[in-house]
Amino acid sequence: MDAIAIPPPEQLDSLDDEHFRQVVREFLRQNYPEHLRNPPHRLHWHECKEWYHRLAEKGWLCPGWPKEHGGLGLSPIKQIILTEEYERHGVARTPDHGIVMLGPLVIRYGTEEQKRRFLPKILSGEHIWCQGYSEPNAGSDLAALRTEAVLEGDHYVVNGQKIWTTLATDANWIFLLVRTDKQAKKQEGISFLLVDMTTPGITVRPIINLEMHDEFCEVFFDNVRVPKENLVGQPNRGWDMAKALLGFERIFIGAPRQSAYALSRLRLLAERVGVWEDEAFQDRYARLRLDLEDLKALYGVYVAKLRRGEALGPDVSMLKVIQTELFQRITDTMLEIAGENAGLMDPMEGNRDLNIGGLFIQARPATIYGGSNEIQRNILSKNVLGLPG
Amino acid sequence: MSAALDDGDRLESIRMIRDSAAAVVPPGGELRRVRELRWQEPGFDRGVLRQMGEMGWIGLRVPEAQGGAGLGLGELCALAEELGAGLVPEPLIPCALSAALLAAAGDAEHLPALLAGERVALTAWQERADTLEAPGAPDAPRRFLPMAAGAELFLLPVREGGRLALYAQPAAGADLATERTQDGGHYGTLRPDLGGASKLAEDVGAALEAALDEAALATAAYLLGGMERAFAMTLDYLKTRQQFGRIIGTFQALQHRAADLKMQIALTRASVEAAAAALDAGAAGDARRAAVSRAKARAAEAAMLVQRQCIQLHGGIGYTDQYDVGLYLRKAMVLANQYGSAALHRRRFMASAPEGEE
Numbered sequence A: 001m002d003a004i005a006i007p008p009p010e011q012l013d014s015l016d017d018e019h020f021r022q023v024v025r026e027f028l029r030q031n032y033p034e035h036l037r038n039p040p041h042r043l044h045w046h047e048c049k050e051w052y053h054r055l056a057e058k059g060w061l062c063p064g065w066p067k068e069h070g071g072l073g074l075s076p077i078k079q080i081i082l083t084e085e086y087e088r089h090g091v092a093r094t095p096d097h098g099i100v101m102l103g104p105l106v107i108r109y110g111t112e113e114q115k116r117r118f119l120p121k122i123l124s125g126e127h128i129w130c131q132g133y134s135e136p137n138a139g140s141d142l143a144a145l146r147t148e149a150v151l152e153g154d155h156y157v158v159n160g161q162k163i164w165t166t167l168a169t170d171a172n173w174i175f176l177l178v179r180t181d182k183q184a185k186k187q188e189g190i191s192f193l194l195v196d197m198t199t200p201g202i203t204v205r206p207i208i209n210l211e212m213h214d215e216f217c218e219v220f221f222d223n224v225r226v227p228k229e230n231l232v233g234q235p236n237r238g239w240d241m242a243k244a245l246l247g248f249e250r251i252f253i254g255a256p257r258q259s260a261y262a263l264s265r266l267r268l269l270a271e272r273v274g275v276w277e278d279e280a281f282q283d284r285y286a287r288l289r290l291d292l293e294d295l296k297a298l299y300g301v302y303v304a305k306l307r308r309g310e311a312l313g314p315d316v317s318m319l320k321v322i323q324t325e326l327f328q329r330i331t332d333t334m335l336e337i338a339g340e341n342a343g344l345m346d347p348m349e350g351n352r353d354l355n356i357g358g359l360f361i362q363a364r365p366a367t368i369y370g371g372s373n374e375i376q377r378n379i380l381s382k383n384v385l386g387l388p389g
Numbered sequence B: 001m002s003a004a005l006d007d008g009d010r011l012e013s014i015r016m017i018r019d020s021a022a023a024v025v026p027p028g029g030e031l032r033r034v035r036e037l038r039w040q041e042p043g044f045d046r047g048v049l050r051q052m053g054e055m056g057w058i059g060l061r062v063p064e065a066q067g068g069a070g071l072g073l074g075e076l077c078a079l080a081e082e083l084g085a086g087l088v089p090e091p092l093i094p095c096a097l098s099a100a101l102l103a104a105a106g107d108a109e110h111l112p113a114l115l116a117g118e119r120v121a122l123t124a125w126q127e128r129a130d131t132l133e134a135p136g137a138p139d140a141p142r143r144f145l146p147m148a149a150g151a152e153l154f155l156l157p158v159r160e161g162g163r164l165a166l167y168a169q170p171a172a173g174a175d176l177a178t179e180r181t182q183d184g185g186h187y188g189t190l191r192p193d194l195g196g197a198s199k200l201a202e203d204v205g206a207a208l209e210a211a212l213d214e215a216a217l218a219t220a221a222y223l224l225g226g227m228e229r230a231f232a233m234t235l236d237y238l239k240t241r242q243q244f245g246r247i248i249g250t251f252q253a254l255q256h257r258a259a260d261l262k263m264q265i266a267l268t269r270a271s272v273e274a275a276a277a278a279l280d281a282g283a284a285g286d287a288r289r290a291a292v293s294r295a296k297a298r299a300a301e302a303a304m305l306v307q308r309q310c311i312q313l314h315g316g317i318g319y320t321d322q323y324d325v326g327l328y329l330r331k332a333m334v335l336a337n338q339y340g341s342a343a344l345h346r347r348r349f350m351a352s353a354p355e356g357e358e
C-alpha cells in the first residue's frame, strides 16, 4: 500500500473527509511519541512538551483557529474526525487553555497589537496559559470574585487569590478575571487581564487532587504589577467577554472526546472480564453507544454554528451536561462490571487501557468544572426555557 | 446465642457494641490515623487489631464455647457500620470470616491467636473477580486477599472429591504479590503451596458459603456507615457554604438531591437490618442468600450513588485529596464489589427468592 502523503497544513481543510481521516492517522503514526499513548493521568508540561512542540512545528496545534491567524481552519466535521482519531490513538491532552480559550478570545476581542503579541507565541509553544477565574469564595458565583487590580500609572497592581487553577505550575502566563471597580454592580466591575507568571509577587501552590496528582493549584498575588496594555477589551467589561469564553469552554468540554475514549475502554474491559457477550451488558452498552452517537450529532450542530461565525447561545450548556454525564455513566459502568478490579489503584494487569478506577475518578470533576452541571441546568431553565425565578 | 435474648436485651446489646466502637473510631470523624496508614504495608495497626480482639470483635460470631462472643448479625452489622463511618482499615471482616471457618473446622491451634487479634489469618478462597464461589483448585492463584501483606496465615479451601477441605499455609515464605487499592490498602494474590500446608478439615463447603454471606452482609453495613458519615459531612457543607449571597442548601435543586440520597440511605439501612434480623432468626439456604443479596445489592449501588453525589455537592473542594469526603468514595470503590457486585447479588436474589413467596 502507498504511504499516505501529509499535505501542508493550509490544504488540510480542502481534503475530502475520509482522506483527511487517513492523513490524521498517518500524521499520528509518524509524529506521536509512542510512550505518551494513553497516559494514566493529565500530563505536566515537561512530560508532553515534545509533542506540543511537534504539533507547533508542523502547524497542527490550533485546528479550530482561522487560517489567517495560523490555525488549520478545519470544518466542523473535520474537527470531529481529528478528535476521534486523537482519541483512537490515545493522544494525551496538552496544557491547552491558550489554544482553546485565550486564543479565540484574543482573536475576537483583542487589539491588533495584542493579536500580534500573543497569538504567535501560543502557536510556537512559547506561552503556556492557565485560567485564573475561580476563588475560594467565588466558584459557581464567579462574579463575586475579589482579586483586585488597581491602576497606578501605567500598571495595574494585582492583589488576591485564585484557586483550582489547572496546571498553574506548568504555565508561564495566566489570564485573570480581576475586580477593577469595587463600587459598580458585581458583574460590571470586572476586567480581563493577561499576566506573565514570572512577575514578582506571584506564588503558586499545587493541590493534590483525588487522582493523587498535583494538577490544580492555588495562585497568590501580592502587589503584582501588570502593564496596563495587558488588559483585553474595555476596563470593567471583562464579564461579558468571560461569558463568551465560557461558551468556548463548554463546547470544548462538550466535545465527544472523553466519552468516546471511555466507551472504547469500557468495551476492552468488558471483553477482558468476560461480560461482553452478556445480553444485559449488550443492552447497556448499546444505550451508551447511542448516547455517544447522538452527542456527536449535537456537537456537530454547535461546531457548525461556530464556523458560520454565529455566537453560541446559552443552549450550549446542554452539550456540556450531556457529555460530562455520559462520560460519568460510562465510567460508572466500568466499575460495576470490573468486580474487585474496580478497587485497584493502578491499571488492571498493568495495562494502561484498563485504568478503571483512574478513569472513574477523572470523570468526577467534569460535572464540576467549566460551570457545574447544576449551574448549567439553571442556565437552561432560565435563559433557554424562560422559566421564571 | 442472641436468639435467646428478648428484644430489649437485644437492642441494649447492639447499643453497647455501637458505643464500644468509639474505642477505635475517634469521635468527630477524625481520620488522621487512616490517612497515615494509606498505602503502607501492612496498611493497618496491629495494636488496634489486638484491641479489636480484646473487645471480642473478631470472634463476635464464634460460639462462646470456642472462645467467641456468640453474638448475632445484628451486633456484627452495627459494629461494621460504626467502623465504616470511621473508615477503619483493620481487616475485621476478613478475619471474622476466617474465624468462622476455623470454628467450623473445630480448630484449636490457630483460632485463639486469631480471635485475640495476635495473628491475622486470611481465607484465600477466591480465584477470579466478582464471585462467591470457591472452586478450590489446588494450584490456582488465590486473588483479592485484602491486606494480605499483614497475614501470618492463609486458609486454603481445596476441592477434594465432592468436598471442600481446608488447609492452613503459613504466610512466611509464601508466594504472594500485592496490588494497591484505592482506599489505601492492597489486594494480595497468593500462589498456594500445599506442600507446606496442613489439613484442618475435610469439608468446610457449607461453612464457607455461610461465612461469605455474613461477610457480604457486614460489608454492606460498613458501606452504610460510610454513606451516613459522608452524607452528614455533605449536609453540614450545604448548611454553611455560601454562593450568590446565600447558603447553597437553600437551592431547591440541592435540597431535592439531598432528599434523594437520604431515601437511598434509608432503604439501605432497612435492607441491612432486615437481613441481619432474618439471619439471626435462623434463615438458611435460599432465604439467607436472598436476604443477604438484597442488602448487598442495595448497599453497593446506594453507596456509589451517595459517594459520587457527596463529591459533586462539595464542588472543587470535594475533588481534593486533603478533604475527607473523597476517602469515603475511594473506600466505596473497593467495597462495592467485594463479596459480590450489585449485579451478582441481583442475579443471586432472583435465583434464590421465587416470586410470590414471603
Ligand SMILES: Cc1cc2nc3c(=O)[nH]c(=O)nc-3n(C[C@H](O)[C@H](O)[C@H](O)COP(=O)(O)OP(=O)(O)OC[C@H]3O[C@@H](n4cnc5c(N)ncnc54)[C@H](O)[C@@H]3O)c2cc1C
Binding pocket: A130, A131, A132, A133, A134, A136, A138, A139, A140, A141, A163, A164, A165, A166, A167, A216, A365, A368, A369, A370, A371, A372, A373, A374, A375, A378, B241, B243, B244, B248, B251, B253, B254, B312, B313, B314, B315, B316, B317, B319
Ligand atoms: C478538576 C478541576 C479543575 C479546575 N480548573 C480550573 C481552572 O483552571 N481555572 C479556574 O478558574 N477554575 C477551575 N476550576 C474551578 C471550577 O470552575 C469550580 O470548582 C466550579 O466553578 C465550582 O465552584 P466551587 O468549587 O466553588 O463550588 P461551589 O460553587 O461552592 O458549589 C458547591 C455545590 O453547590 C452547587 N451550587 C452552587 N450554586 C448553585 C445554584 N445556584 N444552584 C444549584 N446548585 C448550586 C454546585 O453545583 C456544587 O454542587 C476547576 C475545578 C476542578 C474540579
